[in-house]
Amino acid sequence: MMEKKKTEVVIVGAGLAGLATAACLTMHAIPHVILEREDCIASLWHKKSYDRLHLHLAKQFCQLPHLPHPSSCPTFMSKNHFITYINDYVACFNLCPRLRCEVESAFFDDEDGKWQVVVRNLETGEVEEYVARFVVVATGENDKAVVPEFPGIESFPGEVIHSMDYRNGSKYKGKDVLVVGCGNSGMEIALDLSNFGAKATIVVRNELHVVPRELLFWIMLLRKFLPIYLLDALLLFLCYFKYGDTAKYGIQRPKQGPLHLKETTPIYPVIDVGTFQKIKSGHIQVLPSVKSIKGNNVRFKNEISHQFDAIILATGYKSSAKEWLKGDDYLIGEDGISKQKFPNHWKGRHGLYCAGLVRKGIYGLANDAEKIANDINTLLKDDDAKKMN
Ligand SMILES: Cc1cc2nc3c(=O)[nH]c(=O)nc-3n(C[C@H](O)[C@H](O)[C@H](O)COP(=O)(O)OP(=O)(O)OC[C@H]3O[C@@H](n4cnc5c(N)ncnc54)[C@H](O)[C@@H]3O)c2cc1C
Ligand SMILES: *[C@@H]1O[C@H](CO)[C@@H](O)[C@H](O)[C@H]1NC(C)=O
Numbered sequence: 001m002m003e004k005k006k007t008e009v010v011i012v013g014a015g016l017a018g019l020a021t022a023a024c025l026t027m028h029a030i031p032h033v034i035l036e037r038e039d040c041i042a043s044l045w046h047k048k049s050y051d052r053l054h055l056h057l058a059k060q061f062c063q064l065p066h067l068p069h070p071s072s073c074p075t076f077m078s079k080n081h082f083i084t085y086i087n088d089y090v091a092c093f094n095l096c097p098r099l100r101c102e103v104e105s106a107f108f109d110d111e112d113g114k115w116q117v118v119v120r121n122l123e124t125g126e127v128e129e130y131v132a133r134f135v136v137v138a139t140g141e142n143d144k145a146v147v148p149e150f151p152g153i154e155s156f157p158g159e160v161i162h163s164m165d166y167r168n169g170s171k172y173k174g175k176d177v178l179v180v181g182c183g184n185s186g187m188e189i190a191l192d193l194s195n196f197g198a199k200a201t202i203v204v205r206n207e208l209h210v211v212p213r214e215l216l217f218w219i220m221l222l223r224k225f226l227p228i229y230l231l232d233a234l235l236l237f238l239c240y241f242k243y244g245d246t247a248k249y250g251i252q253r254p255k256q257g258p259l260h261l262k263e264t265t266p267i268y269p270v271i272d273v274g275t276f277q278k279i280k281s282g283h284i285q286v287l288p289s290v291k292s293i294k295g296n297n298v299r300f301k302n303e304i305s306h307q308f309d310a311i312i313l314a315t316g317y318k319s320s321a322k323e324w325l326k327g328d329d330y331l332i333g334e335d336g337i338s339k340q341k342f343p344n345h346w347k348g349r350h351g352l353y354c355a356g357l358v359r360k361g362i363y364g365l366a367n368d369a370e371k372i373a374n375d376i377n378t379l380l381k382d383d384d385a386k387k388m389n
Helices: 016-027 043-047 079-092 184-195 213-221 228-243 258-264 275-280 361-388
Strands: 005-012 032-035 101-109 114-121 127-137 159-162 176-180 199-203 210-212 270-272 284-287 290-294 297-300 305-307 310-313 352-354
Touching (some): 005 016, 016 032, 184 199, 184 275
Parallel strands (some): 005 032, 127 352, 210 270
Antiparallel strands (some): 114 127
């Protein structure tokens, strides 16, 4: 076994949360190491998202600590534009993640009061070990695909992919494509398919709020001045004005308002960038849940059957933190997400932290990163003071 490497903080994951935490630690001159499984930083943005993706929220809600977007930057940034920003961020703080290093396990050693982090170097296949006082879990809420099982799916002869492997609709031109799941990804992929000349159908299983992106942006600017119930009423009124009754097109709205749900539950409204217009005009078909599949034939809950050439599963993601984080039953729940309630979700015991694991997007992970770095800084300063005495 190789000699163990020592550092103050091990950050697992070089996505936005890991990079933001590293930048904040750098500001305090605290030694740290970032370990990343993939061969690039921000792998979700580089490798697991579709071409036409734009940030769903306005730029001021999508920036990392200590580097605001310039005023020349558009309100809703494209994926490539955002990747350029992340690269600039890494250069600006001189961050050097160790790529192709997968954390296989991390556990707290009671005896010496430190974390032992076991890492597989995917380049050489060798195992390395780090010893650190602090560990930051920054492996994201979207590491693995959620793939539901449908009766008969194995008989489907066409392509079945998860939304993380979808890039654009060019190869689906003229094809019948079923998109399962109507979160932001599913809705936008259906639009993309339709724009590329495919015949898209989207499965809508639950009640949901669809809201136009720009409208949500303006309403959120009023958040400081008006109570949620008024904003919800205003938003729903304007949505009705733009869309009419969405239930007529197969999309039932929940009883509670979109902003109320957003603030009190993990349920976000679906941000519409043009899909609903295509649903209204009949270019995109909406159907209820899938009941069964036989060959190319898919049967839906309302007993309608339809033939498809391909299926895209926009059925969401899950965290993989529990696969490697051993013996912490305080901070991270079985689902790999923080089980402590916001705003106390980021700090565990024995120097364990998590950033970006409370379903609050880029805005949330940027806040987590600052709090974590400040907390570690305070603890280290206290230690120094004790040593002096
Ligand atoms: C398609 C899509 C669009 C989104 N758009 C927005 C938006 O517009 N606005 C917004 O606020 N939020 C958005 N989000 C939500 C969220 O803010 C982003 O997913 C954001 O990238 C999360 O960053 P993260 O660092 O927490 O996780 P990730 O970006 O997923 O980074 C985690 C990193 O950890 C690495 N990793 C995982 N396991 C290990 C391991 N064992 N060892 C080493 N490395 C590991 C992964 O390879 C990955 O690079 C979007 C999410 C998706 C999926
Ligand atoms: C669509 O994606 C493929 C595969 O990534 C790529 O080669 C092609 O250039 C893309 N087409 C368009 C029109 O963007």
